[in-house]
Amino acid sequence: MDINSNKQHTYWNPYFAGFLMGIILLLTFYITGRGLGASGAAKALVTQTVHAVATTHAENNTYYADQFKGGKIPISNWLVFEVLGVIIGAFISGSLSGRAFFRVQHSPNITSKKRLWLALLGGALFGFGAQFAKGCTSGAALSGMAVLSLGGYITMLSIFGGAYLFAYFFRKLWI
């Protein structure tokens, strides 16, 4: 616990980090014409797996089949490579500041086991919800807002609005 509390001050200034993130996003649009994302990589992994295990089943479902249109291979999606990069980048930054090691992070009010079950549930809800919005906080909200997209702004307001709506009921998990 002591280690964690000291590390708190080694994070970057949030405005500096936000500025750099904005520049990276700007470069992404300028080079590739698209934005950054994350949930799309999980979608690609799921679709590829389902297709490998039950090919006809995947071909009969338009949601899976759309990702194979024109001979495309979901697993070679741009976002899969981008997410691999994110893992590498996070590892580099974490290693340089002594934050890279295996552990479960949770509030002292809950056990590690509870934290892991809640992470699974939260992830499932996020993955499910992201399909409706065609993207998550990075792909739909952040990248969408960068191009002033109406969908991006609505996604951002709904995610944060939803979180504030439910935050009170889950406060014991965090504070």
Place this chain on the structure above:
Amino acid sequence: MGPLIPEYISPEWNNVVAIVLGIAFGYVMESAGFSSSRKLVGVFYGYDFAVLRVFFTAAITASLGLLFMDYFGWVDMAALDGLPARVYPIIVGGIIMGLGFVIGGFCPGTCVTAIGIGKLDGYVFFGGIMLGVFVFSEMFPLLEGFYNSGNVGDVSVPEYFNINPYWFTAVVALVAVIAFYVTLQIRKKVKKVQY
């Protein structure tokens, strides 16, 4: 005129570019503390507003950059990859995502960042995302009607409300600065949380 791929850079470089940009994105997210679920959810309980500060600074920086590049004729902002605004599904999906955020403490991008530094809760959260995607995909025949409802097309906010994009972005920036100041005052009043 951008985008550089495929006009100036061969599309074969696309995946290499993806990894390089991903590394930069992951490096910045981790350095900002986005690999910590307890730091992230601070924005919902008033003890840490890093998410708000980083997120809005990034969105506004990118918007301003794109507006300038559009003005100089380097990119056509309207042609960039926006998403079709299917209003109702986005609102429902967003609220479900918000619920997932306060329960799981991550969003997909930040959970991948957490995976990079060995947070096991990040790995499990990613497994959860895959589970959620799987359930949605399997239920798709039932959800398809709603999924395609309320589509107003790939429009920008200024287009939709018929306002000037420069003024709109200026107002968003002003709102962000006010939010930064107000949250600073809130944080002073809220009990500190050690993490």
